[in-house]
Amino acid sequence: MSESKNIKQDIWKQLDQHADTMGRPEKHLKHLISEKGRLENFSLTGGGIFYDFSRQRIDEKGLTLLLELAESLSLIKTFHKMMNGAKVNGSEKRAALHTATRQFSSEPLFVDGTDVMPEIIAGRDNIKSFAGKVHSGAITGSTGKPFKHIVIIGIGGSYLGAEFVGRALSGFADKGLSLHFLSNVDIHNFSEILSKIDPDTTLWIVISKSYTTAETLANMNQAYSFMKENKIPPEQHVITVTAKGSPGHDPSTPVLASFDMFDYIGGRYSVTSAVGGVPLSLYLGYDRFERFLKGAEEMDLHAKNASPDKNLPLIAALLGVWNNNFLGYPAAAIIPYATPLCKLAPHIQQLYMESNGKSVTTEGEDLEKPAGVIVFGEPGTNAQHSFFQLAHQGRPFPIDFIGVVNPSYDGYESKSKGVTNHQELWANLISQPAALAAGHEQEDKTRSFSGNRPSSTLVLKDLSPENIGRLLSFYEAKTVLEAFVWDINPFDQFGVELGKTTASNIRNEISERNINPQHSFNRVDDISRYYLNVLFSGDLL
């Protein structure tokens, strides 16, 4: 066994022992948060965000051990390697350069001996130019009307990021364009889009790296039918975002414009690439998109350069592993106290669970401790009136609370009980982590609160494009740094393949039956056959 593995195992063991210590009554959060200087010692500002982990079940010794673990595993060095173009996605022999999409320095960045920055910069320039032409009216729909609707045809990483950022920055959407998402293959999803758009003024953006995603192609076909029926030429209403050389570049189906995806950027990390850049620049203007990129870059550089003990994403990642592997929490919630951040949790749910939902190391060995947890969330205070009963008195789970100091809207400031709505929101944001941590023991057990329930609080000054970029980069860096602790690959997703292969077989059965009504599904297992018969019978059997 290598020396570094020995060191890791030794620290891991000490952390295990320390976790036992943290179970003692004197280490209850109600005591920890009462310590003098607790907030100062367990909070950080960096990359434009304030991060308070004073309500995590950690003390000085635990934090020191976690930082030793980080050092022993060279986490930040691996992060540097990632940012510098090393093939950290080993199973697919690829780099993972989402950070390059928001790199504004003049430094080159080599992958396989080629500087990738020129193609990234050209990509941004293309987006800026195209969006500008749409906004100026130089590019219109085929009937000469300006575009009013953007429909993104894409699923998973091809839309969740743009949905999160678009929703968060909707206050900046002053270009007269609305954003719609055609993700699910469910025909109800398509019909819902149709009820909101009209053919003349709709720009369809097909986003798929491989251009083979079944859902995306099926929805694209419906969109082409719709355009055909309405005599709209697709070459003036469709743009694509796809990898060079994908079937999306078939010259027999011309499009209005096409933007490149690169193999060194995975879907769930792609919102700062053309995947997010094209729709968001159309929706918000390229300048806002660039501000968003610059915020992300700021947090990337913080994650890369800050000393470990001052490094927000690193500390957050270490606490994520601590809560998961040492304190035993199998899930974590993200609760933003800001309605515009309502799509943050679904985006991070994908980012984190698809990245870290793994069971083997990069060497193909079974993990000793489970990797990624379940991530879920809703905005506060809504969540308080939904599932916080369980958070306070049921099965505990760690929470990221997120606050925004200044709202984007300042109309209607009627006060209730002496406070504005925004102040009421903050009264709750301040109170929930405090109540979860401290608890309140009472004789009547039904009304008693055990407390000791951990949370962090992140604070943004406002919902600016920069701050949304910072928040995104924070969670991206936290996600990959946790993966580096477990030595798993956060950039592949072979776990979705078996379902795809199985669906392909079932699809073939359905297709055959569509052609031949006598086809009897004898090749599939009993249970699948039952469902195929239900589908074709149109009724429960």
Add this chain to the structure above:
Amino acid sequence: MSESKNIKQDIWKQLDQHADTMGRPEKHLKHLISEKGRLENFSLTGGGIFYDFSRQRIDEKGLTLLLELAESLSLIKTFHKMMNGAKVNGSEKRAALHTATRQFSSEPLFVDGTDVMPEIIAGRDNIKSFAGKVHSGAITGSTGKPFKHIVIIGIGGSYLGAEFVGRALSGFADKGLSLHFLSNVDIHNFSEILSKIDPDTTLWIVISKSYTTAETLANMNQAYSFMKENKIPPEQHVITVTAKGSPGHDPSTPVLASFDMFDYIGGRYSVTSAVGGVPLSLYLGYDRFERFLKGAEEMDLHAKNASPDKNLPLIAALLGVWNNNFLGYPAAAIIPYATPLCKLAPHIQQLYMESNGKSVTTEGEDLEKPAGVIVFGEPGTNAQHSFFQLAHQGRPFPIDFIGVVNPSYDGYESKSKGVTNHQELWANLISQPAALAAGHEQEDKTRSFSGNRPSSTLVLKDLSPENIGRLLSFYEAKTVLEAFVWDINPFDQFGVELGKTTASNIRNEISERNINPQHSFNRVDDISRYYLNVLFSGDLL
């Protein structure tokens, strides 16, 4: 110790031992699903729904033991008691009669010696009459224009049910009224509503049992400011749904109409009461709302009368406890393969986690085994492209898959790869549970699937109002039956009180500072003081 407790403990022990057995290689789901007759023996049709639990990690013996547990705990008897008006909500000394809101038999139903059915029937009649007048134009806005927008001001149980059902049945919304939800106290939520409505044609529905919910009152105040500014008389634009005798009945603030809430119906169980009935009857027409109620009634009667081994909600509840307490899964997902069911998971998340997020029995004793799990979900196939990597290769969790045989929309049936979009959706619905159960071991561990991941599949014939009612009642009955296993009270929610009390103190501090700029927050703890200073400084500190 009572005999029944002894019996329970004995069965519980046998279940524990049996769970160990289920961990053996020969009990892997890939073997169980290959057994002859597996689907026939582990699926049921009842109350209008098909329920397949063949992909749960259970065998004949396990099922027999679970049914013995149900018998020993008199679960169905307790369910009868609940439906018959017994005070099953012991801590609040109340009945729990959500089932009465969809009772259409002529039987009386006594609570404290009074038949409650007349007030329930009168409530339905009032809703029918009021909705009819709005639809006929007999009731209009104050300027004589017909209402076009309904804004529900309510949070938690006061809106999540109506949001779920309204979204599921939006295909039936032919009354020219759109439905909006003003839930969060966040002022962004209010500003978003304002961007969609106009003052003349908006009907505001304030929903709060106590009429003291801080968020709801704050939003109501903003709405009143908005009406005042636009010279709209609230008495022609506001209706209330609240308990008799609540501050909502203050005669000095007259309203267009008021509908009663009863103390025997909790918020999260209230969608079949006036809480859901008023907005849904306006949005869909009372007749559709009644069809929804009748579907719910059908499943209630199934849950009440079906023999235990044929009882869908009972079997689902027993499997919920089995997965949680015996197989050790701490979370469960709900994945409907139908976009219109996209708000099912958030609704059941509240219903289940607020009901079963408890740690003490009805006798005030600590639970030996943890109660309710974490519930989350997104529609399929979206979820496949988001977090199913973790479902297949990471930390396992049980899933409820939900399929709808016939879609509500039949336009645009272009085929991709030989199948329609709806067929593609079903190809995935059929494949995911199969792949999760069977797995597929491979040499290359990165591409290997361990399988043995449990799920159920529910099938509805279509998205009719009746079927949505059946689905709702299924989950309500499953939720309370699980609670009855643990002997917890699924009808109270004292876990939300500590946060409320704490927020009240913080609100007072803010209110005082609003009046007196010198007020310095000396009465609160250091951490809370920091956040109060941030809020008033308008910047990170």
